[in-house]
Amino acid sequence: MKINDVVCPFCGCLCDDLEITVEHNRIVAVDNGCTLANAKFMSKEQLASPIRRTGEGWENISYDEAIQYTVDMLLDADRPLLYGWSGTHGEAQCIGVHVSELVGGIIDSTTSVCHGPSILAIQEVGHPGCTLGRVKNRADVVIYWGCNPLEAHPRHMSRYTTYADGYFLQNAFRERKVIVVDVRETETARVADEFIRIKEGGDYAVLSALRAIVRGKGDVVPESVAGVSRSQLERIVTLCKDAKFGAIFFGLGLTMTRGKYKNVRNAIELVDELSRHTKFTITPMRGHWNVYGSNEVFTWMTGYPYAIDFCRGIAFYNPGETSAIDLLARKECDACLIIGSDPGAHFPRGCVEHLAEIPTVVIDPVPTMTTALADVQIPVAVSGIDADGTAYRMDGVPIRVRKVIEPTLPNDREVLKSIHAKMKEAKGQ
Ligand code: SF4
Known part of the structure; x- marks a missing residue:
């Protein structure tokens, strides 16, 4: 017996398009799931x-x-x-x-x-979020900050961002720009259009520099911020301001590094600044x-x-x-x-x-x-x-x-x- 539209209970993506084959009350095959989903559905260790x-x-x-x-x-x-x-x-x-x-x-x-620090930040400055469906159909700039979805949320990019079709995008894959901000070159960074490598603990400074450039105060930003050149930061800001709809996703690389909830607060305030020019949203990459x-x-x-x-x-x-x-x-x-x-x-x-x-x-x-x-x-x-x-x-x-x-x-x-x-x-x- 095949069961369609099954929800995967593994990561925060909760993909709801799995196809499970059941024989004699046992799962014998899982289609559409990633390797994490397969391991969970096929586990026999109970x-x-x-x-x-x-x-x-x-x-x-x-x-x-x-x-x-x-x-x-x-x-x-x-x-x-x-x-x-x-x-x-x-x-x-x-x-x-x-x-x-x-x-x-x-x-x-x-x-x-x-994501405790994310909640503390949201309690202070609010949460300009949206549904993943909205990101999929509208976002032409996607930023992954301090997270590595290709390994932690394997279908996030194929269902909602990089590789997904968008209702309001003619050719989503080509139109969409993906930016990764991280301290090391992850799997996700390798497939991004732009990779910003920052020094460990430098998130707050980089977010502050981006906010200053968005505000038109780029002249106060030094030549290099936490290992990132001012010219790269200016390029990113231009990309974000030119977007029709931008989405930031962030993980523990932002919430659990130096600055913790202040990092998230700064990221939310960057979204606020960008939304004076275009439409931007921010979403935590929840794990469980x-x-x-x-x-x-x-x-x-x-x-x-x-x-x-x-x-x-x-x-x-x-x-x-x-x-x-x-x-x-x-x-x-x-x-x-x-x-x-x-x-x-x-x-x-x-x-x-x-x-x-x-x-x-x-x-x-x-x-x-x-x-x-x-x-x-x-x-x-x-x-x-x-x-x-x-x-x-x-x-x-x-x-x-x-x-x-x-x-x-x-x-x-x-x-x-x-x-x-x-x-x-x-x-x-
Ligand atoms: S990305 Fe993989 S593990 Fe996460 S919900 Fe989807 S199928 Fe399950």
Whole structure:
């Protein structure tokens, strides 16, 4: 059986044109997907039942035992952290907020280690964004700043920019100019029309120089800014001002380098300057397929997008204090529930060591680096494969993620619902 228009639950592009072939409730072929999508849909590493660490290794336990362990762990903790959420659907994120509130814990998503600074900047100066469809059909200048879509979002350029047809462009491939700004020549830089190589940590200075040139104050810009010549900057500004519609996409090369949220704020203000001459927009390249959804769900439920602390009985938000890495580095939390992310693979060593010391439960379909730190892992159905739900694309468009095979395991939503129900019962609510 072939299933068309399947949504890929891997990266923030949420491509919705995959064709999946299913035989006897097993996926046997994936068409239209990139290599990352193929690996995800064809993965056979799913755990069959919950596991618990013993002295020598692991033992299989029932879902009831695993859920009861999680309930007891969260209720016994003084400062529980519920982390991850970017690799699960919105309905599960919603229950996660309820669980955090009930135990007075902290809920944080992977945002705090990726585009958290983008959100801080947007809170200060707003977000002149648009949909990816608008970029595809209108943009004749596209800038990738501090990101490498050919490797991290493999179909971004073919679906929305460089190689995509545009409704309002006669010959999109020839008309469109692609500019890459990065500290090294990436795969994406090699296919760009113009590559600006900047010195590490020089983003803020280059953005400021571009803004000055757009404003007609180019004479204050020195001959070279962070390794980029003034003549190249002037050429880029001319290209941008001559565009009918320009789009900037930026990644962690901008948000997580020196300057952090100030870089993003400066980029947004550059878009503002350019929009006095033409139309320009800016969009963060979100990584996990539903990290944007975690920000949406947390915001409409608590008022804050990530790093939310309920220990005062109300939602409190102070990234840098209430974000997962800071809590773990201070050894403040005494239990952790991890879902839809793999901090064992990405967090700094001190944080990972603390995770290994405290009771930790992982809800994830497959063994990950975080499994090595956990006491219990609860396998679940995979959203977009054998579980359905709602996700938000990197441009903020909500998309329904369907299941393509029948599940043999409960999904995130069902497991969290059981945990929440048992907690309420224990608290007599
Ligand atoms: S680009 Fe991202 S969403 Fe699209 S198929 Fe590849 S991994 Fe999936």
